[in-house]
Amino acid sequence: MYSLNLQRRLIRIWAFVFKNWLITKRNIFSLFEIAFWPVVGFFSIGLLTTFLELDANMSGFILTGIISMSVIQVCQIDVAYVLLYDLWSKALKHTFIAPIRSFHLILGSWLIGVMRSFVVFLLLSIFSALAFSFDFLRPGLGPLCLFLFGLFLTSALIGISVCILVLLFGYNAEVAAWSMVSLLYLVCGIYYPVSILPFPLPEIARAIPLTYLLEYFRSFYGFKSSSGNCLGWGFGLIGVYLILEAFLFKIVLHRAKRTGTLLRLSE
Amino acid sequence: MSLAIKAEGIFKTFRSGWRGKTRKEVLKGIDLQINEGEIFGILGPNGAGKTTLLSILSTLLLPDRGKVQVLDMDALTDGARIRERVNISSGNANFLWSLTVKENLHFYAMLYGLVGREREKKVNALIHLLGLREHQNVLFDRISTGMKQRLSLAKCLLNDPDVLFLDEPTVGLDPNAAASIREEIHTIQKERRMTVLLTTHNMREAETLCGRIAFLKEGEILTTGTAEALKRMVRVGDVVRIEFQGEILEDELLRADGVINYSISRNFCEIIVDDGEKRLGSLVSVLSQGGAEIRKVTLRQTDLEDVFIELAKEIDSDLGLRL
Numbered sequence: 399m400y401s402l403n404l405q406r407r408l409i410r411i412w413a414f415v416f417k418n419w420l421i422t423k424r425n426i427f428s429l430f431e432i433a434f435w436p437v438v439g440f441f442s443i444g445l446l447t448t449f450l451e452l453d454a455n456m457s458g459f460i461l462t463g464i465i466s467m468s469v470i471q472v473c474q475i476d477v478a479y480v481l482l483y484d485l486w487s488k489a490l491k492h493t494f495i496a497p498i499r500s501f502h503l504i505l506g507s508w509l510i511g512v513m514r515s516f517v518v519f520l521l522l523s524i525f526s527a528l529a530f531s532f533d534f535l536r537p538g539l540g541p542l543c544l545f546l547f548g549l550f551l552t553s554a555l556i557g558i559s560v561c562i563l564v565l566l567f568g569y570n571a572e573v574a575a576w577s578m579v580s581l582l583y584l585v586c587g588i589y590y591p592v593s594i595l596p597f598p599l600p601e602i603a604r605a606i607p608l609t610y611l612l613e614y615f616r617s618f619y620g621f622k623s624s625s626g627n628c629l630g631w632g633f634g635l636i637g638v639y640l641i642l643e644a645f646l647f648k649i650v651l652h653r654a655k656r657t658g659t660l661l662r663l664s665e
Numbered sequence: 666m667s668l669a670i671k672a673e674g675i676f677k678t679f680r681s682g683w684r685g686k687t688r689k690e691v692l693k694g695i696d697l698q699i700n701e702g703e704i705f706g707i708l709g710p711n712g713a714g715k716t717t718l719l720s721i722l723s724t725l726l727l728p729d730r731g732k733v734q735v736l737d738m739d740a741l742t743d744g745a746r747i748r749e750r751v752n753i754s755s756g757n758a759n760f761l762w763s764l765t766v767k768e769n770l771h772f773y774a775m776l777y778g779l780v781g782r783e784r785e786k787k788v789n790a791l792i793h794l795l796g797l798r799e800h801q802n803v804l805f806d807r808i809s810t811g812m813k814q815r816l817s818l819a820k821c822l823l824n825d826p827d828v829l830f831l832d833e834p835t836v837g838l839d840p841n842a843a844a845s846i847r848e849e850i851h852t853i854q855k856e857r858r859m860t861v862l863l864t865t866h867n868m869r870e871a872e873t874l875c876g877r878i879a880f881l882k883e884g885e886i887l888t889t890g891t892a893e894a895l896k897r898m899v900r901v902g903d904v905v906r907i908e909f910q911g912e913i914l915e916d917e918l919l920r921a922d923g924v925i926n927y928s929i930s931r932n933f934c935e936i937i938v939d940d941g942e943k944r945l946g947s948l949v950s951v952l953s954q955g956g957a958e959i960r961k962v963t964l965r966q967t968d969l970e971d972v973f974i975e976l977a978k979e980i981d982s983d984l985g986l987r988l
Contacts, residue, residue, distance in 0.1 A: 405780050406778030406780065407778075409775045409784075410775060410776055412775060413772055416772060416775060417761065420764055420768055421764070424763050425763065483761060484761070487760060487761045487762045487805075488759040489759045489760050489761055491725055492820065493776070494725065495723060495724070495725055495748060495752065496748065496773065496776035497745055497746075497748040497776075497777065497778075498776050499745070502776075655724075655726055655727045656727045657679070657680070658679055658720075660725060660726070661716075661720055661726060
C-alpha cells in the first residue's frame, strides 16, 4: 500500500517532466535555448576576455559568471514553463482540478530543468577548456557538485517567482520569465565583484544566494570571498527563500481561486 | 438517498478595475442539493452565473460566503480530497496544444496517480470508448471541435469520478456532434452511476439528459424540479393549432374542457389548453360536431424554453413591483 502511494506521488512529479520534455522536443526554439543562445553568449564574452588580454584567473572569473548564468537561465525557464505552457494553452484549470500539490508541479519541472541545464553546463565547460583553457574541475568534483546544486536551486527560486507572478498578474507576468534573470547580471557579480557596486546594490547582492555561490566557487581560483562561510550563507538563504516562496505560492494560488484569476486564465 | 452535493447560501462577487472598484455580483445566495447518482442540470442564459457556480462546486473557485459540501467533504477545507473524486469537462475544451490526444490523456492520467499498465489500459479504454482512436496521435490543435469535446470527456473519466461537472458540454458543436456527445454522457452516467452536474443554455439538452433542473438567472435560482414538474408549475399550456374549412362556434370552444385561451383566424385557430395530448381528441370532436371540416391538427407542447421565459417574466414583474 505504502509503495503504491509512493508510486502515485512520484508519477505526479514525473507528469511534469513528461509534459515539459514532450513540448521541448517538439519546439525548435528550445534547441536555441540550450545550444544557441548560451553558446553565442559564452563565446562573445570569452573572446572579449582574449581581446582584453586578461590573465587566466581573471578570464576564469568572468567565464564562471557567464556559465553560471546560462545554467540558471535554462533551468529556471523550465520551472516557469510549467505554468506558462498551461497559460498559453488555456488549460490551467485542468491542472488545478487534479489532486496535485504545488511541490509536484515545481519539483517535476525543476527536474527537467536540471537535466537541460546540465547539458548546457557540460557543453560550455568543454568549450571553456578547449577554447580558453579554463578548467572547471580545478576545485574538485565535490565543490563543483555543490556549486552546481546551488545554481539549480537558485533557478528553482527564480522559476517559482515567475509562477507566483503568473498567478498574480496572468499574461502580464510572462515577460518575467526572461527578464528576472537579467537583474542578477547587474547585482550578483557575474562579470565583476559586488564590492565595486554603488550603494545600495552591494547590500542587495548580499541578500541573493547566487552572490555567495559565485564567491565560493571563485575562491578556488584565487579570489578572496567577502564572507567566511559562503556556502553556508548561499544554501541558508536558498532554504529561507524556498520556504517563503512555498508559502507565497500557496497564498497566491488561494488568491487566484478567490478572485477567479485561475478561471480567467483558462478561458 | 444521500446527497452528492450540498450548497448553502453561496455568494460570489467579482471585482475589477482600479483597486477592484467595479463589482459584479454573480451569485446571490444559491442553495442547491444534488442527490447521488442523478444528472442535475443548471439551465440559464449566458452570464447567469452557471460556470461560476460549477467552478465553486468543483473547488476551482472560492465563494465569498456560503457552505459547499461535496461527497460529505467541505469544499473549502478538503479541496484536495474532493479533487481525487471529481472531474470537470468544459465546452470550450482546451488542452496542451503541442501534445497529441493520447499524450494529453497520459499526462492528466499521471496527475491522477495512474501508473504503468494501469494507465496505459485506462487511456486506451477511454480512447476506444469515445471514438478517438483515429485521432490519438494527432496534435491537440489539429483536431476538430467535436474531437476536442470527446477528448475533454475522456479526460474527465480518467479517475472514475463519483461526481462529474460538465460545463456546457455541447457548446459550439453541430447538431449531430452535439447529439452524439449527449448520448455518450447518458450512456456513461447510466453505466457508472455517477452524479453529473451539467450546465447548459440549451433547453432541449437539459430536458433530454437531466433528471432535475434548476433555472438560474442573474445569479439566483428561480426554481428547481423535473422538466415535467416545471412545465406543470408554470402552466403555460400547450398550443393546439387546427386548420379548418367552414365555421367554428366560439361558444363550443369555451365550453370544452381544459381550454385556457384561443384565437381564431379565417381558416385556422390556435387553442391553448392545459394538456395538449389529453385534450386533443375531445377538441377535434367538439369542433367537428359544430360543422367545421378539420384539415390539419398540430400540437406544440410546452418546452423548457417556455417555462424559462415565463419564470423570467414573473421575476421581472416582481422586481418591477418592488421598484
